[in-house]
Amino acid sequence: MNIVIAGTGYVGLVTAVVLAHVGHQVFCVDVDGAKIEQLKKGVCPIHEPALPELMVENLCRLTFTTDYAAAYSDKDAIFIAVGTPEKVDGSANLSYVYAVAEQIAASVTSDCVVVVKSTVPIGTNEKVEQHLKKHLKRDVTIEVVSNPEFLSQGTAIKDMLHGSRIVVGTESESARRVMASIYENLEQPVIFTDRRSAEMIKYASNDFLALKISYINEIANLCEVLGANVVDVARGMGMDPRIGDKFLRAGIGYGGSCFPKDTKALHWLGNFHDHELKTVKAAIEVNENQKLRLIKKARKYYSSFEGLTVAVLGLTFKPGTDDLREAPSLTNIPILLDNGAKVKAYDPYGVEQFKRKVSGDIMYCTTPEETLKDADICFILTEWPEVMELQPVHFLAMKRPIILDGRNCYDPGIMEGYPLVYDSIGRTAVS
Ligand code: NAD
Numbered sequence: 001m002n003i004v005i006a007g008t009g010y011v012g013l014v015t016a017v018v019l020a021h022v023g024h025q026v027f028c029v030d031v032d033g034a035k036i037e038q039l040k041k042g043v044c045p046i047h048e049p050a051l052p053e054l055m056v057e058n059l060c061r062l063t064f065t066t067d068y069a070a071a072y073s074d075k076d077a078i079f080i081a082v083g084t085p086e087k088v089d090g091s092a093n094l095s096y097v098y099a100v101a102e103q104i105a106a107s108v109t110s111d112c113v114v115v116v117k118s119t120v121p122i123g124t125n126e127k128v129e130q131h132l133k134k135h136l137k138r139d140v141t142i143e144v145v146s147n148p149e150f151l152s153q154g155t156a157i158k159d160m161l162h163g164s165r166i167v168v169g170t171e172s173e174s175a176r177r178v179m180a181s182i183y184e185n186l187e188q189p190v191i192f193t194d195r196r197s198a199e200m201i202k203y204a205s206n207d208f209l210a211l212k213i214s215y216i217n218e219i220a221n222l223c224e225v226l227g228a229n230v231v232d233v234a235r236g237m238g239m240d241p242r243i244g245d246k247f248l249r250a251g252i253g254y255g256g257s258c259f260p261k262d263t264k265a266l267h268w269l270g271n272f273h274d275h276e277l278k279t280v281k282a283a284i285e286v287n288e289n290q291k292l293r294l295i296k297k298a299r300k301y302y303s304s305f306e307g308l309t310v311a312v313l314g315l316t317f318k319p320g321t322d323d324l325r326e327a328p329s330l331t332n333i334p335i336l337l338d339n340g341a342k343v344k345a346y347d348p349y350g351v352e353q354f355k356r357k358v359s360g361d362i363m364y365c366t367t368p369e370e371t372l373k374d375a376d377i378c379f380i381l382t383e384w385p386e387v388m389e390l391q392p393v394h395f396l397a398m399k400r401p402i403i404l405d406g407r408n409c410y411d412p413g414i415m416e417g418y419p420l421v422y423d424s425i426g427r428t429a430v431s
Contacts, residue, residue, distance in 0.1 A: 001076045001182060003027070006068070006100045008035055010046060010257070010323065011117060011149050012081030014156045017051060020058040021161075022185035027063045027071045039064040047322035047349045050157040072107035077178055079115045079147075080128075083257075090264035091272075092121050101128050105135035108142065113178045115147045119202050119262060121269050125169065125195040143175035146195045148202030153256065154320025166190045169198025206262040207280050212247040213254050214286035220250035220426025221293075230426025231408060250426040252381065252406035253290035255317030255326040260287070291331045294379050294404040297423055301377065301402050306340035311375035311398065313368055314382020314407075315347035315354045322349040324357060328406065329381050333358055336379075346371040348384060373397045383407040392418045 001024050005016040008030040020026045030036050038045045042059060044052035055062070065071055072078055082096040097118055104114060114132065116125050129144040136142070146169030151159040166188050168179045176192060183190055193201070220230040230250045238245025254260070263284050270277040302308060317327035324330060327350075336343055337360035344363045347354065351364050365371040368387055372378060375398045380387060388409045395401045401420035408424045415422035415430045423429040 004071045004075045004078045007082035017055045018160045020061040029068045029071045036064050068103045069107040072104050073109045077113045079117050081117045084118045086261040090268040092265040101131045105132045111141045113175050114144045122199045143172045145170040145175050146198035167198050169193050169195035203266040209247050210259040210263045211283040214283040216248045216250050217290045223426040252328050253287040257325040260326040291328045308341045308376040310341045311371045311378040312345040313380045313387045315350035319384045324353045344371045374399045377402045380405040
């Protein structure tokens with residue numbers, strides 16, 4: 001089939017490459033000319049494991065362009081995969097989605113299916129369809145289908161090739177047939193629902209996962225007070241198939257481009273309809289506090305950050321990505337700097353983006369070991385493999401080896417007997 005993807009971000013580019021991989025001709029459109037130039041040269045603009053290799057392997061079925069009018073004119077399906085960021089009031093900003101809808105309406109010359117892959121509030125697909133019809137320049141039939149995406153950054157290719165399900169929201173028989181043939185070579189269950197239910201499946205899933213994380217984080221904080229070990233608690237809980245062992249890893253809270261905005265957007269939508277989601281509200285509040293957990297812990301060891309050198313290991317919101325959206329580093333490092341600390345930071349992929357977002361007394365290091373040297377305290381914010389591989393002796397290069405581990409990278413037992421402090425999440429500190 002001939003498919004266009006609008007937006008070559010984390011979702012759009014991965015979707016394009018995977019659909020090309022299963023045999024479709026895929027046209028990728030983006031308004032970002034520099035990104036398209038890179039892609040035309042076969043250079044992948046984001047860090048996502050296995051993506052560059054799979055992209056290069058399938059270049060013969062991939063076309064990259066900024067010329068949306070030519071791309072949208074006569075295709076079987078057009079996927080909308082642009083961002084839906086958070087507005088100041090927490091609701092979803094749909095301006096990018098509607099802008100693409102207008103461009104499609106101005107350009108299509110034959111019947112096609114428009115697939116909304118971006119995460120959009122319940123009822124948006126209907127509005128996109130109305131918007132398209134209002135702006136259509138020719139007498140063609142366009143069906144709008146909801147097809148939310150469930151990939152996780154860092155494992156996006158694996159997730160899309162071997163996902164747990166593909167959700168398609170449509171009540172049109174012809175659109176259903178088009179979607180079934182787009183996905184026929186991906187061996188995954190396809191669930192067909194109405195559009196509103198498909199839109200809700202995405203938000204309800206993300207918000208449930210966020211809730212699970214905030215729940216285990218609250219339990220972790222209580223474990224610290226009561227002398228229990230949250231890793232053992234989560235293991236014991238996760239063995240119950242009614243609970244499951246995923247998303248029970250305590251830490252300094254979730255970040256990224258989805259959970260923070262999707263919890264706020266659904267909470268906003270509930271309030272708008274006079275139906276507050278109290279559990280989602282609690283998940284948001286717990287997460288905001290959890291991001292400050294290491295700052296609070298640091299007060300046990302120093303009365304002030306003034307003049308301290310803080311080693312920060314990890315800037316991105318999770319390992320395996322260069323994405324900094326809503327990363328705990330963006331909350332923690334400005335607080336450290338504002339309170340007079342000097343920061344030494346390490347991240348294998350996030351430094352360039354971080355420099356664009358935060359300025360101040362920050363020295364960027366190329367290895368975790370160099371970062372730790374002569375530091376007064378260490379904050380672990382991302383569990384990169386090279387951070388997980390550190391041994392207790394590496395921390396002894398610090399001026400005062402106080403390790404605040406926001407990702408529970410190490411077994412506290414291995415720290416015993418060394419002249420250091422190891423304080424993690426939901427476990428008794430070793431000192
Ligand atoms: P992104 O910010 O990485 O990419 C969006 C891309 O769209 C950018 O390259 C931007 O230049 C481009 N764009 C903007 N306007 C355009 C236009 N008119 N025409 C063509 N391109 C245009 O976003 P993302 O992280 O890929 O997320 C996209 C959507 O998918 C969001 O709704 C998000 O919530 C959802 N989602 C994201 C993830 C994830 O892990 N990132 C997972 C599931 C769902």
